[in-house]
Amino acid sequence: MFVALLLGAMAAQTSLHAELPRKSVLTLDVARAVAAAAEAEAVKRRATVVIAVVDDGGHVVYLERLNDTQVASVDVGIGKARTAAIFRRPSKVFEDQIRDGRVAALGLPGATPLQGGVPLVVDGQVIGAIGVSGNTPQEDEDIAMAGAAALPRAIARVLAPVSYWKSEDVAAAFARGSVLFGDEGGRNYMVHASHREGPGMAEVHELDADILYVLDGSATFVTGGTVVDGKETAANEIRGTAIAGGESRRITRGDVLIVPNGTPHWFQEVSGPLNYYVVKVR
Secondary structure (H helix, E strand, C coil): CHHHHHHHHHHHHHHHHHHCCCCCCCCHHHHHHHHHHHHHHHHHHCCCCEEEEEECCCCEEEEEECCCCCCCHHHHHHHHHHHHHHCCCCCHHHHHHHHCCCHHHHHCCCCCCCCCEEEEEECCEEEEEEEEECCCHHHHHHHHHHHHHCHHHHHHHHCCCCCCCCHHHHHHHHHHCEEEECCHHHCCEEEEEEEECCCCCEEEECCCEEEEEEEEEEEEEEECCEEECCEEEECCEEEECEEECCEEEEEECCCEEEECCCCCEEEEEEEEEEEEEEEEEC
């Protein structure tokens, strides 16, 4: 009898465990990546906004206030994100309800009925939300949507395996000058194995910062100043024939330089073959 009861209890416990749902959790790394995608969209639009990322309970995981954004947008951005998380739908739904005459929506506990909050969904499950405030309602939502769209890439990036290249593969990459590690999967960084035999065009990367490490050779490198005949050759990329003004440096093997995004730079003169790593960070 005791054995039968014990087996019955074990079976019930096993059944209980089998029925427990599994829950995905929003991590800080993923929240940062989602916010970074929203920030990139805001910078592209020259928008001053607050970006808030919350978990499924509406609690803040990550908050960012871009330069010159009004202070009042902090609480509003958090409120939009919290609304989208705990009600599991865009905050615009409640703004639309009120606009269409359902004034009772104003009485919903914890709701901020303003456009700009978007849920973050994984496998049909809301794991959090992103809220944006500071510009027009539509622009706020567009920026939030850009962040939400980056969620799958952000998760894949966090789970990405270690990347490895053998020395001969690296040498081959430098011989032709190529991208060693690209931005596939929405990564916010790249590694270039760069090779130069002579001077190049003046460049400005509006979004990417460049970290350079010189392996071999030497060059005259100019930073700052103004790009001459600058033209946009790709999204957020400007090229020109030279730099007027700026600061000249003689760089050589072992030197490291960090060129912030938006800073003109130019290899004005190259002495023989120049090999250097470039880590691009967005």
